[in-house]
Amino acid sequence: xxxxxxxxxxxxxxxxxxxxxxxxxxxxxxxxxxxxxxxxxxxxxxxxxxxxxxxxxxxxxxxxxxxxxxxxxxxxxxxxxxxxxxxxxxxxxxxxxxxxxxxxxxxxxxxxxxxxxxxxxxxxxxxxxxxxxxxxxxxxxxxxxxxxxxxxxxxxxxxxxxxxxxxxxxxxxxxxxxxxxxxxxxxxxxxxxxxxxxxxxxxxxxxxxxxxxxxxxxxxxxxxxxxxxxxxxxxxxxxxxxxxxxxxxxxxxxxxxxxxxxxxxxxxxxxxxxxxxxxxxxxxxxxxxxxxxxxxxxxxxxxxxxxxxxxxxxxxxxxxxxxxxxxxxxxxxxxxxxxxxxxxxxxxxxxxxxxxxxxxxxxxxxxxxxxxxxxxxxxxxxxxxxxxxxxxxxxxxxxxxxxxxxxxxxxxxxxxxxxx
Ligand SMILES: O=C(O)C1=C[C@@H](OP(=O)(O)O)[C@@H](O)[C@H](O)C1
Ligand SMILES: C=C(OP(=O)(O)O)C(=O)O
Numbered sequence: 001x002x003x004x005x006x007x008x009x010x011x012x013x014x015x016x017x018x019x020x021x022x023x024x025x026x027x028x029x030x031x032x033x034x035x036x037x038x039x040x041x042x043x044x045x046x047x048x049x050x051x052x053x054x055x056x057x058x059x060x061x062x063x064x065x066x067x068x069x070x071x072x073x074x075x076x077x078x079x080x081x082x083x084x085x086x087x088x089x090x091x092x093x094x095x096x097x098x099x100x101x102x103x104x105x106x107x108x109x110x111x112x113x114x115x116x117x118x119x120x121x122x123x124x125x126x127x128x129x130x131x132x133x134x135x136x137x138x139x140x141x142x143x144x145x146x147x148x149x150x151x152x153x154x155x156x157x158x159x160x161x162x163x164x165x166x167x168x169x170x171x172x173x174x175x176x177x178x179x180x181x182x183x184x185x186x187x188x189x190x191x192x193x194x195x196x197x198x199x200x201x202x203x204x205x206x207x208x209x210x211x212x213x214x215x216x217x218x219x220x221x222x223x224x225x226x227x228x229x230x231x232x233x234x235x236x237x238x239x240x241x242x243x244x245x246x247x248x249x250x251x252x253x254x255x256x257x258x259x260x261x262x263x264x265x266x267x268x269x270x271x272x273x274x275x276x277x278x279x280x281x282x283x284x285x286x287x288x289x290x291x292x293x294x295x296x297x298x299x300x301x302x303x304x305x306x307x308x309x310x311x312x313x314x315x316x317x318x319x320x321x322x323x324x325x326x327x328x329x330x331x332x333x334x335x336x337x338x339x340x341x342x343x344x345x346x347x348x349x350x351x352x353x354x355x356x357x358x359x360x361x362x363x364x365x366x367x368x369x370x371x372x373x374x375x376x377x378x379x380x381x382x383x384x385x386x387x388x389x390x391x392x393x394x395x396x397x398x399x400x401x402x403x404x405x406x407x408x409x410x411x412x413x414x415x416x417x418x419x420x
Pocket of ligand 2: 078079080081082304331332379404
């Protein structure tokens with residue numbers, strides 16, 4: 001396996017499993033969500049040492065862009081957190097600059113955040129389509145300090161990243177911020193993660209459910225060690241679920257008490273045949289057990305787990321109802337359409353039953369040399385890769401994993417997959 005030595009990934013990768021039990025230990029990357037928040041807050045705090053930062057492209061990109069705050073253009077590439085967090089961060093500096101991204105990023109909405117920032121005095125224009133990047137930041141009208149926090153009403157049903165972006169700049173505003181959330185709030189644990197990291201850096205945030213409040217206050221430079229990424233861990237859960245009986249794996253750097261909502265994978269995979277044991281030294285041991293006869297799961301709080309779970313449920317033939325998938329349509333790709341296309345190649349289906357309910361089913365699910373398209377989406381590649389435990393498989397554009405888990409294919413090679 002030569003991927004590690006090559007900066008250029010091949011056009012496709014063939015994965016084969018030598019039909020033995022799956023055993024050993026796999027490295028997950030550090031959480032990109034924690035890393036990207038910690039980087040923004042560190043910049044606002046003016047210090048603090050960050051340990052175990054993610055090597056994900058999304059994080060390296062954030063780090064690089066923050067090092068050159070005077071740049072004329074900031075290219076957020078395909079990183080949602082970079083686009084949304086930097087928009088808020090840069091808008092508050094009052095600088096004139098531009099934020100751009102990949103073609104897909106220009107289809108991912110940002111109007112809710114721009115509208116909120118305008119109410120905080122930011123002058124932001126759309127350089128292309130109204131409500132979408134690219135953005136032109138044209139400075140900021142300073143606002144006087146008031147006794148009461150500035151009130152904003154923000155929709156919570158499109159992306160929680162707007163709310164996290166606003167919260168993080170909240171302490172730096174002269175009057176602080178009171179955010180009224182409307183609509184069905186999705187990805188709520190990511191908002192809590194933001195609050196937890198803000199608090200770690202000395203800024204208090206009150207969470208009253210539909211109202212979030214941050215007073216004007218100084219962040220304190222603080223050190224932080226980033227936890228492993230639970231979304232990335234989900235692919236290893238999938239592997240244990242699909243591996244021959246008797247398989248087990250250890251994953252280091254994962255905490256029992258996590259700030260990441262995607263730790264929900266522990267409970268979800270308990271139903272799909274993977275038992276989790278939290279060990280000392282921040283690691284978990286995954287053991288294969290029997291799956292439930294049927295599963296029903298809401299992904300409102302953990303949308304990034306949906307692809308992993310859909311693929312495992314289809315491959316195991318466990319009838320599964322998935323709800324809370326609304327935000328999947330506006331991520332790196334339309335993940336619902338992508339799942340439907342790719343599952344069909346194996347005899348699986350993700351059927352829209354209306355009213356937000358999707359049914360995973362399978363009719364003679366079989367893995368036999370299919371080629372999986374990845375739609376510029378890291379999670380499509382990583383969610384389908386575990387199927388290689390059931391038969392040979394080709395993954396197109398394997399480079400996509402660099403967004404969150406650059407070492408993914410190497411880790412597969414180390415655990416015993418043939419990766420060509
Ligand atoms: O704040 C974050 O770090 C994230 C929030 C979620 O996005 P949405 O809030 O858009 O659902 C998640 O899907 C994304 O991978 C990371
Ligand atoms: C949706 C994702 O990321 P982002 O929104 O930050 O691009 C993801 O990593 O699955």
